[in-house]
Amino acid sequence: MQDYPYTFGISEGIPTHYDNHITRTLSVMAGQFADQGAYDAALAEGDELLYEVYELKRPEVAGELLHGISIVHPGLVGDEYFMTKGHFHAELETAEVYYCLAGEGMMVMETPEGDWAVEELRPGRVLYVPPRWAHRSVNTSRNQDLVTFFVYPGDAGHDYGTIEAQGFRKLVLQKDGRPQILDNPHWRAPAER
């Protein structure tokens, strides 16, 4: 961390300067993919890398902006695309901005009240996730990484537990070779929680 301004480049999705490199493999996503049999079979073959995050460290307080790069690798668990765990911000009233650098994908989002939205990610596109919206990146390409640059308020924090318990309302599955947005049969509506 430094209190002077700084710049960095991004080379093949990797920042030329970063503080943390987080990796998430299949095993941390237990219960998150819809097809449990396919998940168990995939895990038996190996604990594959699903996604990586490169973070620049800043004080985790309001006024600062946490930022970095997310890379979701291509792949399928059954017919469900590789994706991030997804989360609400612990400080729910905080937004996030994404700028897509490479690949193709979708951001799956929902509010605590059960409103949902899915937006496409393509290189050169900006996505605004307003306050209150949980968000998960899904890589819908067969062979390219989905690379995004993200910015969110320093005090946002992460709430992974809610999504781990309830899932997202919508799934993105490959059907007839194309991504389709479908209801998640395991989703627990707010009234059922």
Add this chain to the structure above:
Amino acid sequence: MQDYPYTFGISEGIPTHYDNHITRTLSVMAGQFADQGAYDAALAEGDELLYEVYELKRPEVAGELLHGISIVHPGLVGDEYFMTKGHFHAELETAEVYYCLAGEGMMVMETPEGDWAVEELRPGRVLYVPPRWAHRSVNTSRNQDLVTFFVYPGDAGHDYGTIEAQGFRKLVLQKDGRPQILDNPHWRAPAER
């Protein structure tokens, strides 16, 4: 403004969706360029467009992220490059993130205590402006627009008056055809204010 997530593309520096388009011409920069004679002569020729900002509208509260595109056009006033007014955030303890999309330039920055920094802007580079640092974009190209995507906290606000009164400590001038960072003879140090 909408409370649902949204995406937009950026075509030749212009967002495919925006709420405000701000234009700044020579006449709003009175007293900001070092060479007053060159400024007066340029203004006599016409009130040229220096820079433009495309903003997406969001509530101006903490937790939201204001974002948009800044375009600084190429040009000189005497031997000083076209640049933005530059400002502190009214809420001083707020940061800003820039992602450079096109062109070449420099961000001139300083704190209320008189610390200064100048960082280069190039396509594909991220710049982090920590809380407390005033910032001004300077286009150092002879013929290309400097295009940046910016993100800052919703409650940051703008303080233009301090810079209008004191200037930035450093100027970026064209010398021997190249940008050079020089002391601003008109800058008023904190102790002199």
